Amino acid sequence: MFQRFPIAAAVRFCRRSPTGIFRLFTAKWLLLCFQAPRSASSFPQALLSFALAPAARVNVLPLALQGKGHGKQILVLGLDGAGKTSILHSLATNRVKRSVAPTEGFNAICINTEESQMEFLEIGGSESLRSYWKMYLPKVLLLVYVVDSADHARLPMAKQLLHQLIQNNSSLPVVVLANKQDLEGAYCITDIHDALALSDIGDERKMFLIGTHVAEDGSEISSSMKDAKELIGQLVLDTQ
Numbered sequence: 001m002f003q004r005f006p007i008a009a010a011v012r013f014c015r016r017s018p019t020g021i022f023r024l025f026t027a028k029w030l031l032l033c034f035q036a037p038r039s040a041s042s043f044p045q046a047l048l049s050f051a052l053a054p055a056a057r058v059n060v061l062p063l064a065l066q067g068k069g070h071g072k073q074i075l076v077l078g079l080d081g082a083g084k085t086s087i088l089h090s091l092a093t094n095r096v097k098r099s100v101a102p103t104e105g106f107n108a109i110c111i112n113t114e115e116s117q118m119e120f121l122e123i124g125g126s127e128s129l130r131s132y133w134k135m136y137l138p139k140v141l142l143l144v145y146v147v148d149s150a151d152h153a154r155l156p157m158a159k160q161l162l163h164q165l166i167q168n169n170s171s172l173p174v175v176v177l178a179n180k181q182d183l184e185g186a187y188c189i190t191d192i193h194d195a196l197a198l199s200d201i202g203d204e205r206k207m208f209l210i211g212t213h214v215a216e217d218g219s220e221i222s223s224s225m226k227d228a229k230e231l232i233g234q235l236v237l238d239t240q
């Protein structure tokens with residue numbers, strides 16, 4: 001399914017194409033790059049999607065998302081406008097569906113696979129909601145961190161928040177999605193890797209960097225998005 005390349009090949013690949021997957025380890029990192037496009041994913045559709053009014057943010061979350069259920073919770077964070085909701089909608093439906101409004105509280109989406117039920121919890125990325133981010137971190141199996149690859153000015157802030165989030169949790173697996181790779185000014189994944197200083201937070205942690213984009217509304221999701229979904233599913237299974 002994936003091919004592995006050493007770093008030099010990874011950089012060459014990045015120059016040819018802005019999209020790919022890096023797997024990051026302590027000092028060495030390997031590129032997992034896509035082969036031929038796959039057939040449509042067999043993941044069933046989303047079960048649930050909702051957003052909560054800010055006033056209701058914490059108390060009315062489903063039990064599973066408060067860490068009391070038996071599902072496999074995945075926290076989805078990143079600055080406002082990075083594309084978290086758009087990615088989740090697309091992963092859930094296997095069709096591209098861009099978000100039209102900022103998340104003003106939480107957004108929860110369940111995706112059932114044959115092997116497991118994955119519960120994605122997005123917390124909005126606006127400044128007022130970022131204080132909630134760390135509350136849920138100890139309760140999740142995996143962190144998906146989304147950045148806008150073309151938002152150069154805010155990449156330092158995205159880096160700082162990511163490092164702060166995971167500094168006290170050295171084993172939490174992290175998948176970084178370098179989103180909006182379709183935009184002309186988007187940094188390629190090696191630049192995103194450097195801008196987020198991901199080699200500083202590698203250690204023994206499983207960490208992946210994947211270039212993604214949420215293309216035209218209604219079209220089928222890209223191969224990078226399918227591979228991101230498969231990778232997340234595999235990590236959830238591995239982490240249980």
Ligand SMILES: Nc1nc2c(ncn2[C@@H]2O[C@H](COP(=O)(O)OP(=O)(O)OP(=O)(O)O)[C@@H](O)[C@H]2O)c(=O)[nH]1
Pocket residue numbers: 078079080081082083084085086087098099100101102103104123124125126146179180181182183212213214215
């Ligand atoms: N060009 C482009 N636009 C995107 C992409 N992904 C999302 N967008 C657009 O970016 C804007 C923000 O997307 P959202 O999915 O709402 O971002 P978010 O991270 O959920 O933002 P908050 O909920 O405010 O934290 C929307 O206008 C989307 O249509 C992408 O890959 N490429």
Ligand SMILES: [Mg+2]
Pocket residue numbers: 084085086099101102103107122124125
């Ligand atoms: Mg959102």
